[in-house]
Every structure is written in C-alpha cells, then in structure tokens.
Amino acid sequence: MSRAQLDKKPVDVASMFDTVAEKYDVTNDVLSLGQDRLWRRAVVKAVDATPGERVLDIxxxxxTSSEPWADQEIEVVPADFSLGMLRVGRRRRPDMAFTAADAMRLPFADESFDVVTMSFGLRNVADPATALREFLRVTKSGGRLLVCEFSQPVNKAFRTVYTNYLMRALPPVARRTSSNPDSYVYLAESIRAWPPQGELARIIEAAGWQQVGWTNLTGGIVALHHGTKR
Ligand SMILES: C[S@@+](CC[C@H](N)C(=O)[O-])C[C@H]1O[C@@H](n2cnc3c(N)ncnc32)[C@H](O)[C@@H]1O
Known part of the structure; x- marks a missing residue:
C-alpha cells in the first residue's frame, strides 16, 4: 500500500476505485460473506424515504447502494468522484441519474435534498468534517442524514476475531477476487484507523447535525449514524 493511499488524497482514492470498479460488487459479496445485503436493507429501512422525497446517495x-430507492420509484441521485465506478454504474442501471461529484464540494444547490446518505464512503474522504458540512448545506430544513460505515465490534472477543480476519484473512481472499488486491489492504487499514461509534457521532454533531445517534449492525462491524437538520 502506498503512502498516498493512507493519506487519502482524492486523486489517489478516485483512481484506486477506478481500478476495482469492474469487480467491485462481486468482491464485496465475497469479502463480507454476504452480509453487505443485510446492511443495505438496514440502510433503506433507516432512511425510510417516501415517494416525493429526493435522496442524494453520495x-x-x-x-448498488442507490438502486433500492430507484426500484421504489423514489428520486435518487447516485453521485461519486470515481469515473470508473460511475461508468460501471451507468452500464448496470441506465435509468439512474449518475452524477460526478466530490463529497467535499457538492455540485448541488443549498437545501435541495430531503435525505443525504453515504454507504462505505465517508471513511475514504480526505476531510470527513468538510463533507459532513457540505451534506448539511444541500439538505432541506428538517431533512436527514444516514451514514453507513464500518465501525468497531462492541464485544471484545468478537473484535479480536474480526481484526484478525481483516488483517490476515481478507488480503489473501482479495488477492484471488479483486483486480487490485492492494486496495483491500487499504480497506483493512482504513477500517482499523476509523473512529469508533461515539467519536464519529461527535464529529457529525460538530458539523452541525442534530439528534445524532447510531445503530450497530452485525455486532458493530458496521454502524448506521443518523442525524437531522434543524
Ligand atoms: C466502498 S465504495 C461504496 C460504494 C457504494 N456506496 C456501495 O455501498 O457499494 C466507496 C466509494 O466512495 C467514493 N468516494 C470516496 N471519496 C469520495 C469523495 N470525496 N467524493 C465522492 N465519492 C467518493 C469512491 O469513489 C467509491 O466509489
């Protein structure tokens, strides 16, 4: 893993995702042992969007994280800064309005979405606090935020087993399934370095979100953080 990846320079993060785009969804399913499907269902339930609402999935x-809303005929804008990921997305789902966008400088007007959601993205952003303030800017008053991100298992013994999986088992599996195994070493390192549930909640609050809380999934491997805009 290069130092640039650890530094999360936007240009390096975007090109890393460009290289894994073609096999991204299959690799995810294998490495999460199918758990990602449960996590995605939990996100949709927590967001609880209704027809007429506008959702930004940054x-x-x-x-893959946006299609449940499109399938329910709820307006969703899937946005990303990796042109490779967007290309695969547009091929898979030509009906969705894929948009090139950097989470830290969104090309959207103030107060233009009812919901901003981000699944497995915030950990990769160079400055999460800046992104969270941008999300607040584009959200309507009374609108909501839902961040789905890897987190920290609550049980100590489970945490040890999981950390071993991340650091020892995941890289060799990734070597067989991914087009860029180094990116999955980055995945493991970035999960380990990411703040636990309470600390992330404080970062979200400091960005201006209210009624911030979280729900753990799979024992805390993943956490869903929510907030609302006053
Ligand atoms: C692990 S993938 C998650 C994709 C999708 N949300 C899902 O659940 O399958 C992380 C995505 O975050 C994107 N990303 C990282 N930093 C970003 C930023 N600053 N702005 C926009 N997209 C970003 C990457 O390009 C990549 O497509």
Missing part, C-alpha cells in the same frame, strides 16, 4: 460507486 459515494454511490456502481449504484
């Missing part, structure tokens, strides 16, 4: 990648 860091949407190939659009």
């Amino acid at each position: 860091a949407a990648g190939t659009g």
